[in-house]
Amino acid sequence: MSTVLLITHGLVAVALIGAITHQVLALWRTAPATPNTFFGRLRNVRAGSYADAVAILYAIDFLLGAIIYASYRLEVRPYLENADLYIAAGSFETKEHLAALGLGLLPAYWLFWKAPALTNHSTERKYVTLLLAFYIWWNFLVGHVLNNIHGLP
Amino acid sequence: MIAFWDVLHAIFAMLLLGAVTHQGLSVWRKPAPARAFIDRFRAVNGPGYANAVVVLYLVTFALGCYIYPPYVLDVKSSLFAAGLSGQVGLFQIKEHVAVVALALLPVYWHYWRTVPLTEDTGIRRFVTTVIMVAVWWNLVVGHILNNTKGLV
Amino acid sequence: MSFSPRVFSLVFGLVYTVAHLLEMPLxxxxxxxxxxxxxxxxxxxxxxSMNWYGWMSYAAIAGVIAAVVVPKRIDNKIPAAxxxxxxxxxxxxxxxxxxSWFLAPPTG
Amino acid sequence: MADPQSTLSRSPSERLFSALTVFSLVFPVVYVVLYYNELALFRFYPLVGELHLNIQPTTFGPAMIYYGWIIVSTFAAAVAAAVVPSRWTAHLWAGWSWLVPAFATLFTFIYETRWLLH
Structure with a gap:
């Protein structure tokens, strides 16, 4: 069962990383995107339209992660400690904390995009979105590396 | 070091999944204004993705070829010894599914970039959908196997 | 001389399948x-031993040759179906x- | 002359912005304090699938206090966001809403280097 939840966690993360990467690239674009190129299309999106998707996907992915975290704690963490893989264990700890900090950032993130009253806070919006994107990418990479070292049963 | 290539393979697979899913869903969409998020996800310019899908597929495929020997030596033998031959069989099928999409890549590109979009819409839609499903199958199977035993 | 993607795809797929069925890697x-x-x-x-690369090599070589050699008029006759x-x-x-991986675990 | 700000009732956007800023400031600070000091509201023992307020014997398996950190941080941040009056935060720089989480992130990386010294 945790394999199914893990794969789902991974697939939701793929959708989440797609949405936040589209948004960040569009948000931080300085020059106009060159049309008809892959990278140009990646950035040539309406950044605001991703806020709902990112918030919902993040919440779902956090919940899935929180559920399978118990299996990780029972199966993977002891393996890492017995195998002296402390950097891997420590990396996953940062993943855990960054996921929580991202959850705490979600209201600010969503409101900076959605609340009409906050439209003039473009600088804050850029940094809040960038920070959330960093959390998502970091957790995605660390999650992959850890899963490659030792999976869930 | 092999773990680096494995994660790189996964990242390119993810980019490929994004591009081919955008295009794959767009070929089944009837022209209409796109308001909801999933509609905008599908209301993309299909031809614009063909080159990206071909390049991303070849890079992902090449990375897969590179990490395949360590998989045979390390993972396949362990799974077989552990009696998980069903999972080994799943990965064997992943090989063939990868070749199905590889074989279709030239004709996929042909129908997107050479043939006028008003012609051969059926085969274009079918070939694009097959490649999309193949990429999804291989990504999920790859993750299942990686979860069972990784490349270290 | 032109390269036919349709011919290449067709020949590549069929040759790979035959090479694989006959366990005949290059x-x-x-x-x-x-x-x-x-x-x-x-x-x-x-x-x-890993045969997968060998099957694909046969398929790629045959596909490229066919894609170049087969004349356009024959290429056009290949139905999209x-x-x-x-x-x-x-x-x-x-x-x-x-x-056999799913039915009875193979020996090797 | 009376300060117009204090006499006028705050607009919904100001209250919203104030609550948002407070939530974003309080959550990371509370969360970091909790995990740095390993303070647990409750402990979840996944091996036996039980929640306990107190520490259980080792036969219960490893204890997880992550869930408690999340719940307490969210609750504290929400209460603060509801309670803190917007006139206190009216002049607060909006950038704190990302800078404080950024500092919390930096602290997390520094703190977790402890695993390197294992």
């Missing part, structure tokens, strides 16, 4: 010892040869 790779061989190195100390069938041919043959 070359084999032995990852344990890092050796390439055109023949089957029966000596077990070489570890497992062929590409509705080709994926299933490759896949069904692939699953058929791998069935």
């Amino acid at each position: 070359w084999r790779y032995y990852p344990l010892v890092g050796k390439f061989s055109l023949t089957d190195l029966v000596d077990l100390s070489n570890g497992p 062929v590409f509705y069938v080709l994926p299933f041919v490759i896949l069904v043959c692939g699953i058929y040869t791998e069935r």
Whole structure:
């Protein structure tokens, strides 16, 4: 069962990383995107339209992660400690904390995009979105590396 | 070091999944204004993705070829010894599914970039959908196997 | 001289399937010892052999030759319906040869 | 002359912005304090699938206090966001809403280097 939840966690993360990467690239674009190129299309999106998707996907992915975290704690963490893989264990700890900090950032993130009253806070919006994107990418990479070292049963 | 290539393979697979899913869903969409998020996800310019899908597929495929020997030596033998031959069989099928999409890549590109979009819409839609499903199958199977035993 | 993507896809898929069904790789790779061989190195100390690259090599060579050699008028005669069938041919043959992994665990 | 700000009732956007800023400031600070000091509201023992307020014997398996950190941080941040009057935060720089989480992130990386010294 945790394999199914893990794969789902991974697939939701793929959708989440797609949405936040589209948004960040569009948000931080300085020059106009060159049309008809892959990278140009990646950035040539309406950044605001991703806020709902990112918030919902993040919440779902956090919940899935929180559920399978118990299996990780029972199966993977002891393996890492017995195998002296402390950097891997420590990396996953940062993943855990960054996921929580991202959850705490979600209201600010969503409101900076959605609340009409906050439209003039473009600088804050850029940094809040960038920070959330960093959390998502970091957790995605660390999650992959850890899963490659030792999976869930 | 092999773990680096494995994660790189996964990242390119993810980019490929994004591009081919955008295009794959767009070929089944009837022209209409796109308001909801999933509609905008599908209301993309299909031809614009063909080159990206071909390049991303070849890079992902090449990375897969590179990490395949360590998989045979390390993972396949362990799974077989552990009696998980069903999972080994799943990965064997992943090989063939990868070749199905590889074989279709030239004709996929042909129908997107050479043939006028008003012609051969059926085969274009079918070939694009097959490649999309193949990429999804291989990504999920790859993750299942990686979860069972990784490349270290 | 032109290169026909349709002919290439068709020939690549069919040759791969035949090479795979007949267990006939152009070359084999032995990852344990890092050796390439055109023949089957029966000596077990070489570890497992990988034939997948060899099947694809046959398919790629045949595909490229056909894509260049086959004239345009024949290429145009290939019905698009062929590409509705080709994926299933490759896949069904692939699953058929791998069935033993699911039925009775194979010996090697 | 009376300060117009204090006499006028705050607009919904100001209250919203104030609550948002407070939530974003309080959550990371509370969360970091909790995990740095390993303070647990409750402990979840996945091996036996039980929640406990107190520490259980080792036969219960490893204890997880992550869930508690999340719940307490969210609750504290929400209460603060509801309670803190917007006139206190009216002049607060909006950038704190990302800078404080950024500092919390930096602290997390520094703190987790402890695993390197294992």
